[in-house]
Amino acid sequence: MAESVIEVFDISKQYEIGSGGGLSMSKLARETALWPYRKMRGQSVPPLYRKKQNFWPLRDVSFSVDRGEVVGIIGANGAGKSTLLKILSRIVTPTSGSATIRGRVSSLIEVGTGFNANLSGRENVFLNASLHGLSREEVAVRFDEIVDFSGVGKFIDTPVKHYSSGMYSRLAFSVAAHLDPDLLFVDEVLAVGDMAFQQKCLNRFSEMVGGNRTVLFVSHNLSAVSNICSKVLWLDQGRVRYFGPTEEGIAAYYEATMPSTAQTLETRFDRTGTGDFMFNKISFYDSSMQLSERVTTGQELIIGLEYRAKLEMIGDIRDMSLVVIFKNDKGHRLFGLPSDVLAHDETPLLTETGEYLVKIPSLPLLPGIYDLDLGCIINRATTDKIVSAKRLIVTESDFFGSGKLPPVQQGDLLVRFDNEWR
Numbered sequence: 001m002a003e004s005v006i007e008v009f010d011i012s013k014q015y016e017i018g019s020g021g022g023l024s025m026s027k028l029a030r031e032t033a034l035w036p037y038r039k040m041r042g043q044s045v046p047p048l049y050r051k052k053q054n055f056w057p058l059r060d061v062s063f064s065v066d067r068g069e070v071v072g073i074i075g076a077n078g079a080g081k082s083t084l085l086k087i088l089s090r091i092v093t094p095t096s097g098s099a100t101i102r103g104r105v106s107s108l109i110e111v112g113t114g115f116n117a118n119l120s121g122r123e124n125v126f127l128n129a130s131l132h133g134l135s136r137e138e139v140a141v142r143f144d145e146i147v148d149f150s151g152v153g154k155f156i157d158t159p160v161k162h163y164s165s166g167m168y169s170r171l172a173f174s175v176a177a178h179l180d181p182d183l184l185f186v187d188e189v190l191a192v193g194d195m196a197f198q199q200k201c202l203n204r205f206s207e208m209v210g211g212n213r214t215v216l217f218v219s220h221n222l223s224a225v226s227n228i229c230s231k232v233l234w235l236d237q238g239r240v241r242y243f244g245p246t247e248e249g250i251a252a253y254y255e256a257t258m259p260s261t262a263q264t265l266e267t268r269f270d271r272t273g274t275g276d277f278m279f280n281k282i283s284f285y286d287s288s289m290q291l292s293e294r295v296t297t298g299q300e301l302i303i304g305l306e307y308r309a310k311l312e313m314i315g316d317i318r319d320m321s322l323v324v325i326f327k328n329d330k331g332h333r334l335f336g337l338p339s340d341v342l343a344h345d346e347t348p349l350l351t352e353t354g355e356y357l358v359k360i361p362s363l364p365l366l367p368g369i370y371d372l373d374l375g376c377i378i379n380r381a382t383t384d385k386i387v388s389a390k391r392l393i394v395t396e397s398d399f400f401g402s403g404k405l406p407p408v409q410q411g412d413l414l415v416r417f418d419n420e421w422r
Contacts, residue, residue, distance in 0.1 A: 002066035004102075005183060005214050006088070011097035013058040013083055057083040059238045061097070065231075070215040072225035072246065074253055075235035081218045084235070085109050085185045088216070103182025103214070104133050108173065117161035121152060121171055124160055128175045142178050149200065150174035170197055177204045184208055187218040222250055226367040226396045247396050250367065251294060254393040268386055276313045277349065277376050277383040281306040282390040285357075296397035297416055301363045305356045305374065309349055318379050320347050322356060325373040326365070327388075334370070334415070349378070364415040367396045 057080040065071055073081045086092040088099055089107040115124045125146055129139040147153050150171040152163070160168055186205065209215055209228055219225055225232060225246065232249035234242040241256075242249045265271075265279050285302040286292045295301050303324055321340035327333050337358055339347045347356065371388040399416055 004064045005067045006063075006065040006102075006216070007100040008064065008088070009062050009098050011058055011061040011084070011087060011094045011099060012056060013080075013087065013092065014095040015055045015057065017053050017055050057238050058087075058094070058235075061235070061238075061240055063233060063240065063243050065214055065216070067214055068212045069231060070209055070217065070229045072229035072232045073216060073218045073235065074220075074222065074225060074232055074250070075241075078237075079235040080238040081235055082109070082187055085187050085216060085218060089185055101183065104179075105183045105185060106132060106176055106179040106181035107185040107187075108176050109185060109187040115160055115168070115172060118159055120159055121147075121156040121163070124171070125156075125175055128172070129179065132176075132179050132181070134179065146171075146174045146178045149178065149204070151197065166197075173201060177201070177208065182213065184213060184215045186215065222253075222368060226250055251393075251395050254294065254369065254395070265386060265389060268389070271384060271386045273376070273382045273384040275310075275383065276381075277307060277309045277378055279305055279307055279374050279376070279384055279386060279389065280353075282372065282374065284390075284392065294393045294395060295363060296395050297364075297366060298362050298397050298399040298418070301360045303358045303360075303372075305358070306354070307356065307376075308353045309351075311352055313378070314349055314352070316379070317349055320349065320379075321375075321377045322347055322358075323375045323377075324358060325375070326392075327371045327373065329369045329371075331371070334365075362418060363394065364417055365392075365394045366416055367394050369393055 057078070061080070061084065073084065075081055083092065085107065086109060087094050088101060089105060089109060091107075091109070115128060119127065122143075125143060126136060126139050129142075130136070134142075147156055150167075150173075152167045152171050155163065155167065160171070163171070206228075215228075217225065217229060229246050231244060232242070232246050232253075233240065234249055234253050236256075242252055265281060271278070281304075283304040283306070284292050284295060285304060286295070287300040287302070289302065305322065305324075319340070321338055323336050323338040325333060325336040337360075339356075339358070370392045372390045372392060374384070374386045374389045375382065376384045400418070
């Protein structure tokens, strides 16, 4: 029987906002003294205090995690993800509810928590590690490795108040990453320092995940969550919306937060082109030509492009090119599918209305959210161009048929290709 190392029962957290009006004591005294004179002159007296309001970043959150599980915590900004990790890390006290943690915890939440600006880097390494339960002897064994990883060796005896923000973050991360905890809580703090150090952070995090170590991983990078997490906890406005297997959870999150853009494109006023040929609708089909709003990595994908064209141009086509462009969630172009480069181009326009189909035998995209741009050029003139015409949601699959997936490293393209070794 699996052993639960994290048990959360009805955790709630309340903050009070809107109090005080932002006035210092001196300004408050001055405003109070001026009240009688302002009243005599008939001036309105602005309120010095706003009405207090209660804000609940977490409400009645319950779940349990077994030893060795890696759980991704997902949700929109303000959903309560960071607050939850701070409560479990004993940084914040819950308003109600309880949490039981079994084992030594290392939290990569607010890098540098516990550092004293007036102490040297060396002193802070020992101080910070001791706050996480390590003895001085245990820290001494790890000390050289911590300093070497951080890259601040020649400044280790300098007070950290003289460090740059990058040096401070690197040393703080290095301490937290070398504590060898039973439980690891991570809140998107892997992107510290320069690019080279970020890669070291990711590699170190990959080493720390596995074995009997239990991990809670907060991230907006759903591809990373899909690759390393066995379960996901989806928080929505402070409440648990889903807790269970990763792929089902990510799929539900996509469907709820990324509404379909399968509507017709006729209302898109931001399109450009002559208008002689225009896209009406874009659809996704599987290999059986069944409509599919969500597809999996490696599956056959057929993209349908419905159109309408002016009758007078049908017989006057000398050359024609259709293109579908795939972009990642940051708007960066990944690749395009132009029709005119194929050996058997069958895109001539034959009717006023119809649908072109482009087939991708094995979709190479990793799990994530992608936008598609559409374009049509006829007789070297752009007749229609639509940016972000459709959103595609891709979820994970057993791409290689082996039950195994390669790890995603920083710098990798968002693609996966079938291959064969002999």
